[in-house]
Amino acid sequence: MKEFLEQIFNKAERESGLKSLRGRCEYISESLLENFKYQLSYKSLERYYKNESSPKGETKDMLAKYLGYSDYNEFILNKHSGDNEKIEVESHKGPYAIKGFKQWILVSLIPLIGTAGYVGFLNGSEECMVWVEDHYEPIKCEGELGEVAYRSFLVKNFRQIEVSDTTTFFKNGEVQVWYDKYKNDLYYFTAPGINPENGKTLKPITNYMIDKYVLSESEK
Numbered sequence: 001m002k003e004f005l006e007q008i009f010n011k012a013e014r015e016s017g018l019k020s021l022r023g024r025c026e027y028i029s030e031s032l033l034e035n036f037k038y039q040l041s042y043k044s045l046e047r048y049y050k051n052e053s054s055p056k057g058e059t060k061d062m063l064a065k066y067l068g069y070s071d072y073n074e075f076i077l078n079k080h081s082g083d084n085e086k087i088e089v090e091s092h093k094g095p096y097a098i099k100g101f102k103q104w105i106l107v108s109l110i111p112l113i114g115t116a117g118y119v120g121f122l123n124g125s126e127e128c129m130v131w132v133e134d135h136y137e138p139i140k141c142e143g144e145l146g147e148v149a150y151r152s153f154l155v156k157n158f159r160q161i162e163v164s165d166t167t168t169f170f171k172n173g174e175v176q177v178w179y180d181k182y183k184n185d186l187y188y189f190t191a192p193g194i195n196p197e198n199g200k201t202l203k204p205i206t207n208y209m210i211d212k213y214v215l216s217e218s219e220k
Contacts, residue, residue, distance in 0.1 A: 001054055008067060009028075024045075028066065034151050035065075128140065128142075129148060129149075131146060131196035133160075134160040135155075136154050136155045161189065180203070
C-alpha cells in the first residue's frame, strides 16, 4: 500500500507542479471527479498519506485508475509480474499502462513550455480556462492573469449560483450544491471544487446550513 500511495502522490506532483500535501490532495480529488466522476475528499487523501487510514474497495480501484490501471488488482499483478511492461506517458489523462512483453510503442516526447508554468490540453491543442463572473470560459493559454489548466468537467458543470427556499439542494439523496463561507456570507456553486475567487475548497451543503443561511433569510 505504501508504494501504491507513493506513486499516486508522485504523479500528482509531476502533473500539477504542486509540492504541498494539501495542494496534491486537492489535485487528485479534482482529477478523480473530472476523469472518473468519483468523489473523494482531499481530507481522506491526507489521512491516507499520513497513514492514519487506508483506501478500501472501490476507492482503491479508482486510485488505481488514476495511475492508469483498470483496478487495484491489476496494479498488484503488474507490480509482481516480470512479463509486463508499464510505460508512462505524461498527459492530462495520466499514464497509460501497456501490458505484454512483445508489445511495442513509439512515444515522441515534445518539450512543453508554459508561459505561466503550466499547459492545459484539449484534443491535443493548448487550452486553458478563466473564471468570468459566475463560470469558467475556455481560452488559449497565453499566460494571462487568472488562467488555469483546462478542466472539461468544470467548464460544463461548475457555476456560482444564487439560492432560495425553492432551490434543489439534494436529488435522490445526492448533494447538488456546494458552498464557501467567507466573513459570514455564503457563496454557492453547482459542483465540488474550489472557490475561484479565493482558492478555498468548497463544502457540500447540509440541512443545518440551509436552515441557518437560506430558510432563515427567506423568512425575514
